[in-house]
Amino acid sequence: MRFPDESNEAFRTRVEKAGDHARILVLACLQNQKVQEFLKQGLLKENGLRLCPIVRVEYEQAIAFGRIGETLHATKNKHWGTGPSILPLEPNDEFFVDRITYLYRENSLYNRRFEQRFRLKELLGKEHRKLVGEAKYFGKAIFLRRLTTRQAASIRRILKIEPGEFWRAVNGKFLNLPQRDIQREFDFDAE
Helix, strand or coil, X not given: CCCCCCCHHHHHHHHHHHHHHHHHHHHHHHXXXXXXXXXXXXXXXXXXXXXXXXXXXXXXXXXXXXXXXXXXXXXXXXXXXXXXXXXXXXXXXXXXXXXXXXXXXXXCHHHHHHHHHHHHHHHHHHHHCHHHHHHHHCCHHHHHHHCCHHHHHHHHHHHCCCHHHHHHHHCCCCCCCCCCCCCCCCCCCCC
């Protein structure tokens, strides 16, 4: 595509630069270990990767792996900070062949909110876990009005917070929740 009033020399320079970038993306894609596995398994075709390589689309808080167009489209409404930057795959990048793969960074607010909601559901148990979805769906006033006395008491007893604070936690305020219990292994051979 040529820009209006673009000289032949400027057009040629821009096209050559784009070609250099494309070669870098294709070469890195073909050198990736997962791509090599998928090629051997017949899940990917080298011709297809030469036309549209799998790349890293990086944001401040997350990385998405996939083909350029579909990955940019899938991430266009994500709020992951500055970005996107389209970068070549690294040799040991891992991703799924049949879908876009997301990798969240440590500073990802999106992932922290997701993990907190998951932990709230775990702590509330089977009977009250649906309250997390209701708090996310309804505004605070409606959520508190719909809450039964028993549900409010369960929030206070299990989480040791008020229902209004629970609603804020579901919607983005971070809490210091108790850590998950971890199953430890014992070394019975040591004497």
